[in-house]
Amino acid sequence: MAQKVLDPKYTPWVPHYGNVRPFIDYPEVTMYEMVRRSSEQYPDKIAYEFMNDKVKYRTLIQQIDHCALCLVKEGVTADDSVLICMPNCPQAVVTLYAANKIGAIATMVHPLSAKGEIEFYIQNCECSVVLTLDMFYSNFPEIKDGMKLQKIIVSSIADGLSPFKAFMYKHVLDGRKDPKVDPSNRGVVFWKDMIKQDVTGVPEPVSPKTTYDGAVILYTGGTTGRSKGALLSNMSFNSTALGMTELSEIYGTGESIAAVMPIFHGFGLCTCVHLPFCIGITSILVPRFTPDSYSKLIVKKKINFIAGVPTLFEHMLRSKWLQNAKDLSFLRGIFCGGDTLAIEAKQRMDAFFAERKCPTFVREGFGCTECLTATSITPKDEQRPGSVGIPMPNDYYKITEPGTDTRVPYGTDGEICIAGPAVMNCYYNEPEETEQTLIQSDEDGLLWLHTGDIGMMDEDGFIYFKQRLKRMIITSGYNVYPSQIENILLNSGLVKESCVIGVPDPLRGSKVKAFVVPAPGVEGNTETMSKLRSYCRTQIARYALPREYEFMETLPRTKLNKIDYRQLEQMDAEKRASMPQKPVREHKPKREPRSKKQQ
Structure with missing residues (x-):
């Protein structure tokens, strides 16, 4: 199936490919x-x-x-x-x-x-x-x-x-x-x-x-926060693996990649498993890890390519295994995604690895489950502060006025839209959601994925991610969708209404907090909170559990009578700013008892 090639005026990033082919005839x-x-x-x-x-x-x-x-x-x-x-x-x-x-x-x-x-x-x-x-x-x-x-x-x-x-x-x-x-x-x-x-x-x-038929379903929150299965094709995986290999220029530079990122996520499944299998290198499968054990693995096995989320890398920099390493010249690729990497944090990471003779810098990327994983990545020899790189071969980016097909000028914030072979076929069994997310453009005829993320493209085609248009919390690299948690709280029978937000956490980046209005006849006390925690443990994955609860008589509302989550975010931020600078005590979900050998 031939892919349409856009007018060069819409692809300002191509001159920055260097020796990379701007268009690849994927198998x-x-x-x-x-x-x-x-x-x-x-x-x-x-x-x-x-x-x-x-x-x-x-x-x-x-x-x-x-x-x-x-x-x-x-x-x-x-x-x-x-x-x-x-x-x-x-x-x-x-x-x-x-x-x-x-x-x-x-x-x-x-x-x-x-x-x-x-x-x-x-x-x-x-x-x-x-x-x-x-x-x-x-x-x-x-x-x-x-x-x-x-x-x-x-x-x-x-x-x-x-x-x-x-x-x-x-x-x-x-x-x-x-x-x-x-x-x-x-x-x-x-x-x-x-x-x-x-x-x-x-x-x-x-x-x-065929290569264009659905091969894998990965779950994402979609535009409403309710879980939807993104049906991704064989071509989505093959083009992403080969395109990332091409733009990263990693072929022939190393023999191993650490697969610690989970395979139920596109980052882990494609970058750490399918990509190495496509080019004949070794995927080191790791079922569970800590920042310290990951660091030890890298040093002991001299792994050439590593991937992770910002919070993971931040913790790894404090590991004795990396701190004591004198020579990390075997590291040929360090790929970071899944969350925003602050400019200061990236500079700190780059300096850390450079001091240990690492020949590469941290390569940021941008993508989402609906396009499998990263469809833009920092080129090998050019990086710009705050940028998540340029589109991979055969993938296109444009920035539009949110919810429209109208392009905005370079340097202007708008909704990030992506077209190309990596984009999903559909949300499985969700035709309405698919129609709202995959929109064919009258201007160029391409089918564009409207990501719901806000960003900017500069005149050279470098992409800058700004914030998420959708209500989504990223905690330790995992996506948490507030509406899912709110629906579960409502089904407990203890809650009249709720609003879930992300609040700062020094370890996770963000953690989940739930504002709760108790149901009639239910008191907002520690007993109710305990019941909610117990209920949620049976309904919600551990990483997505609310770590804080706050009972309220009513929730603030917008002029359209919708719950004003932004006001709650502001209220919480002001409250935290006025508090003494000490760790906020939070609930830790119970762990299963361990044997003496584990301890």
Whole structure:
């Protein structure tokens, strides 16, 4: 499918590409096919490493092909969706590409999602099969007659390891007992049993899907804050991976990338997994980490490319592993996204790495789930303070008057709009939301994604992100949508109305605060607050839980009788400014008890 090329007057960034091709003829193949090509070109190179176990590309493609046959035997077809609720581990990655080979859609969701969220994802993506860890199995509904969901494949972290490593992990390193999942439960299939199946006679799956068909669903808040699945195509992944490789000029400069960013997020899935698989380098899969353990991993394994969110990098700079490092010249790419990186923080990070002989600076990017991940990135040899870079090859940016197709002059704030192969096909089963977000321009004929973010483009095409037009809170790099939390609070029966905002937090960047008007007959006291906390823990992912509550008799309203969240933000800011400068005591959700070995 030929892509329209815009008039040069609309692409002022092209002269700043240097040696980078401004337009690339991306291969029109599936995600699976990209990995298969790498397995043929680099059969003996390491494709992924997991807890020090290393797997070559020739073995990776064998794992994917075998898993695809196993899924077919379990009843998966090209018309299905496979929901993957897993941390960064081999089973998740292999299943993703196996589903893609079949032609099924892979739906990636947060493994720490609450029960209510899991049920919504299952219904929304219409999945027939789920892959999850044993420790998360209890969050999934019981399979009943009439449900589209037919199988729940249950795995464990140890399933991704060699037999000896699996034994060591389960009995020595981790110290936890695997949660018991009753094998007689309807639809339960254990990964270790499924993967050992005899697949003789199972027909080899051939995907009927094209490069432009939907391949993966990633969930985002959309324009209203209610979760919606962004259906992203094979081309979205392939063009983003190859375009980022081209503009970053990383091909041939390194052999490994750390995959610590979660694979249910486009940043982690594409940048840290699909990109390395497309160019034949190693993805080091990390299922869980701390800033200190990530720093240790980088230094010990001399990783060439790393990715993270601003708060993660800020914490890593205080790690003894990086502070004591004398030579970080092996670092060839440092990519930062997911949240705003303050100019001062970036300068501090660049200086830190430069002092340790790192040959590159921190490369910022901009994007959103609706276009998979970053579609703009800082060029290799040119950076501008506050800028998130220039568009990647084949992707276009324009700044418009919010909610319109009218371009604003260079240097003027407006809504950031994106067009190109990375943009999603649609919000899955959400035609109205899709129509409001993907708008074809009368001016150039392109289909533009209206991001709902405010930014500016300078005369040279460099993009500057300013603020989010949509009400969204970013806490520790995770997106939290206030309207989702408000709806859950309302459903508790304890709340008449509420308003959720983000407030400053020294560790997370922002944290969630809920202003609550109690329901009639309910008092705004500590007992009610305790009940709300308990209720929310069953309905909301841990990272999105309100950390502060404030009861009010009424909430301020605008002239249109809508809750005035901006006034609440201002009230809270003024209150904090008048308080003594000391940490605000906040509620910490209860953790599961740990064994002595863990402690």
